[in-house]
Amino acid sequence: MFPTNLTAVLTGASRSQLRRWNSTGLLVPELATKPRLLYSFRDVVALRTVVRLRSETSLQKVRKAFARMPTLDLTEHPSKYGFGTDGNTIVVADNDGNTIDLVANPGQYHILSLADIFESFRTNRGDTVVDFLHPREHLEIRAGRMGGWPTIAATRIPYDTIADLLSDGEVSLDEVNHFYPGVDADSAADALDFHMAVRSVA
Structure with missing residues (x-):
């Protein structure tokens, strides 16, 4: 949904x-x-x-x-x-x-x-x-994955899961891979950037 x-x-x-x-x-x-x-x-x-x-x-x-x-x-x-x-x-x-x-x-x-x-x-x-299949360089959308919800590229990790992890500032971009080994700092940055774009919609 x-x-x-x-x-x-x-x-x-x-x-x-x-x-x-x-x-x-x-x-x-x-x-x-x-x-x-x-x-x-x-x-x-x-x-x-x-x-x-x-x-x-x-x-x-x-x-x-x-x-x-x-x-x-x-x-x-x-x-x-x-x-x-x-x-x-x-x-x-x-x-x-x-x-x-x-x-x-x-x-x-x-x-x-x-x-x-x-x-x-x-x-x-x-x-x-945005490009629908790649709303950010390190994010992707696949109809058969997570119901089409945007995820980190080549993973099943929703973009907003990573953005939520980063939102309070206690976890840095470089530390995300300690929690999600398949997510590098660039992917985390894209997830946060996309999350901010979604949140900014009035």
Whole structure:
């Protein structure tokens, strides 16, 4: 389960956007909406898609595209599809590889693969969205590891476990490997830096 502050950092959506997109039905979390929003791994991938599309076209077109999907029998979770835009329209690739125009304006399209969605990009506000699979050099996200929760690279150690160890100042970066032998000072620094970015989301 991904809380809103971590979801915001991993997707580039602000907390207010997440609340608004939930209330308007653009993307409602699979897991929970009350007492707080909790997102699944699939939700986070779909939200990155929304933000990436939004960086190249209007939110109105994104809303129209997502709203039309059920009428075209595209009923799986949005994270299952590849989307693309030329700025004027949005297309989706179905499971058979067919592209379907969702906004009804023909043109040249670039289908966004998951690799495109996962790489770092800039939002329409000019903010940089972190690389999804490596939100920091020594951190990684794998869908099959810890439910997609960010971990120290090549380990199952959650980033926030290391950040919590360092947060009171009693353990230094160089001492973390005494507690977690697979975690070096650079990895610990990245965990703390990412933790601070997540905590700074208002």
